[in-house]
Amino acid sequence: MxxxxxxxxxxxxxxxxxxxxxxxxxxxxxxxxxxxxxxxxxxxxxxxxxxxxxxxxxxxxxxxxxxxxxxxxxxxxxxxxxxxxxxxxxxxxxxxxxxxxxxxxxxxxxxxxxxxxxxxxxxxxxxxxxxxxxxxxxxxxxxxxxxxxxxxxxxxxxxxxxxxxxxxxxxxxxxxxxxxxxxxxGRPAAGHPRPAESTVVLGTSLVRDGLIHRDRYLSWLFALGVPLAYYPHRREDPRDLEKVRAHPGVTVYDGRAPVEMTLRGLGPGQRVLSLPSTAVTSLRVLLAGRGVPVQAVEVPDDWWTASAPGSLRSHLQIFALERPSP
Known part of the structure; x- marks a missing residue:
């Protein structure tokens, strides 16, 4: 074909x-x-x-x-x-x-x-x-x-x-x-200047989907230290984003376009953190030659809600935590 x-x-x-x-x-x-x-x-x-x-x-x-x-x-x-x-x-x-x-x-x-x-x-x-x-x-x-x-x-x-x-x-x-x-x-990245912050955090839909506790997630995020660049998931709850936006030292960027497009211009000295997400895999591919680490954060057991059975937890994490195969 x-x-x-x-x-x-x-x-x-x-x-x-x-x-x-x-x-x-x-x-x-x-x-x-x-x-x-x-x-x-x-x-x-x-x-x-x-x-x-x-x-x-x-x-x-x-x-x-x-x-x-x-x-x-x-x-x-x-x-x-x-x-x-x-x-x-x-x-x-x-x-x-x-x-x-x-x-x-x-x-x-x-x-x-x-x-x-x-x-x-x-x-x-x-x-x-x-x-x-x-x-x-x-x-x-x-x-x-x-x-x-x-x-x-x-x-x-x-x-x-x-x-x-x-x-x-x-x-x-x-x-x-x-x-x-x-x-x-092969396309120029000029349309999305890289953020000034050295740590970039990808937002998650797991809170809005009722799979992890909101307070655990936000406590982890705000304990990372600042400054932080935060790229929200397109389905994040606007009320949660308001809390993130109001936290000193956190800059919330436009999250409507895929992060594969908006973050492909990151460079040495920067890093990406994310809960389990397909974007972890794709950004590792896109940023492999630019010296930018992309780290998937394993979700602690006490973050999960009763709506997330063990099979779903394993499915969400196993592929996000893997490195892409050669």
Whole structure:
């Protein structure tokens, strides 16, 4: 699958949008790529504008869309394969090929589910799906497994997929392609001057998702010392951000664009701290040659709430704490 046909991408997060651009640059999609960014998400608008300013790959356009209506027999690019909207669309209009790009650690869960027993439904890790939703997820899983057997499924990821899981994915017939953001690395970083602070902290969605205690997280953050540059997660609670913004010595920066774009210009003498996050892996890749350490902070046991079972805790931490494979 190299430079043939046309493609339609449906993206619902800044990282998905960036990875769709990288997939076009890598030659995994056809010469004409329409990227449909889900309407009503300001962070997607910001990211799309910044990507366009960098000079998009030839043949790729970004537009806002309220619904997913891809043509039949096109190549589909998906970031969130757990989306009910995407799963239903795939059943109605079967794609010629499917390319799945990164959607955070959910990508790894998708790989695990697809390589588990046949019939396992594609549902999110924390979801308690209704019977119809489980049936839709099961049908979507059957479609993707069939596409893999036919050689029509590709996973395009920057995540450090463990060797046994990668082998299991390829055994299904799917293609697994690793990347290190070559398109983005080749673009100038002038649009985002690096922050003056030596310590950069990435915000987290774990508090708003009810997985860790707010007071534990904020106490840790404020005990790091100042000055700090804080790049909030796009889903952080605005009330929490007000507390962070009011703390002396902490500067809160615009967090609407992916940190892969805003922080790729960091240099020696600076460091990045983060709770478990996909951004840890991608920033390590992007900053490896610039002498900037990117440290994932393991979440202490007493931070977790009752809403975070042990399996979810392990899933969130194991990949974020790993170093990318060579």
């Amino acid at each position: 190299r430079e043939q046909g046309s493609a339609v991408a449906w993206v619902e997060s800044p990282l998905q949008l960036l990875c769709a651009v990288e997939a076009r640059h890598a030659g995994l999609l056809g010469p004409g790529v329409r990227v449909l960014a889900r309407a009503g998400l300001p962070a997607l608008n910001t990211t799309g504008a910044e990507l366009a300013a960098l000079g998009l790959p030839a043949g790729l356009t970004i537009e806002t869309a309220g619904a997913l209506r891809p043509p039949r027999r096109a190549t589909w690019v998906l970031g969130d394969a757990f989306s009910g909207r995407a799963q239903l669309a795939a059943l109605v209009a079967a794609p010629a090929r499917t390319v799945v790009v990164d959607d955070g650690l959910a990508t790894v869960r998708l790989l695990e589910l697809l390589t588990s027993r046949p019939g396992t439904p594609l549902v999110r890790a924390r979801a308690v799906p209704s019977r119809p939703r489980r049936m839709l997820g099961a049908a979507a899983g059957l479609r993707l497994r069939a596409a893999a057997r036919a050689g029509r499924l590709t996973f395009f990821t920057a995540l450090p997929v463990p060797a046994p899981l990668a082998a299991a994915v390829r055994a299904t017939g799917a293609e697994l392609v690793r990347h290190d953001f070559p398109w983005l690395r």
